[in-house]
Amino acid sequence: MSDPRTVLVLGGTTEGRAAAAALSGVDGVRVVSSLAGAVRSPRLPDGEVRIGGFGGADGLAAHLRAERVAGVLDATHPFAARMTANAAAACTAAGVPLVVLRRPGWTAGPGDRWHRAASVGEAAAALPALLPGRDGRVLLTTGRGGLASFAPVDAAFWIRAVDPPEPPLPRRHTLLLDRGPFHLDAERALFAEIRPDVLVTKDSGGAATAPKLAVAREREVPVVVVDRPPLPAGVAHAADVDGAVAALLGRLLR
DSSP states (O other): OOOOOEEEEEEESSHHHHHHHHHHHHHTTEEEEESSSSSSSSOOOOEEEEESSHHHHHHHHHHHHTTTEEEEEEOOTTOOOHHHHHHHHHHHHOOOOEEEEEEOOOOTTTTOOEEEESSHHHHHHHHHHHHSSGGGGGEESSTTTTTTGGOOSEEEEEESSSSSSOOOSSEEEEEEEOOOOHHOOOOOHHHHOOOOEEEOOOOOOTTTTHHHHHHHHHTOOOOOEEEEOOOOTEEEESSSSHHHHHEEEEEHHH
């Protein structure tokens, strides 16, 4: 029997774990999931797991060659732009097929009061016009990266993240260390306790963190939504796990 073909899943997301599980059930495929190690206690997927970076695009290309990786499925977070760019460059250099799995972003509906921002910095700059002065209250759910942009804003922040963020942080802040999925009733209770004037979030998409948007709509709270970065030009991509797995397997069988 020939050696199984190795598929590297760049994971750390719900979709990454689902993709690893789906690929693990395919005959002749060996699945290795790579996690960046940014979260202290990550949820581990099925199959083999490696934790830690590769050393940029060149390091990843060297890894692909050394491990004889047959295909890569990038299921990292929609805002992991550097990792996706490195994956695209490394796969091109190593001649390895790449499929990027990106769940669709969120779409505003009736009653939503959304303000789009091109970056975290632009989101921070938009806050003063949306807050009722220095007594304003912000529920900040952009994760632990880029929080220095909000440090100069004179408001009270509730910062939700999986792990404690590094300073600088807003002078007045409360940390809410929690991990999704978040449920509607719990989000309603949180909004009732905090009474935020503004919600700030990234356009992560998916159902795990979407209930906060429904509660903001119910309470007529403005939402600053940071747009996700574009994918590298020319990469194959799919919007769901089944599509991404099928696309990658199709490339492996060519």
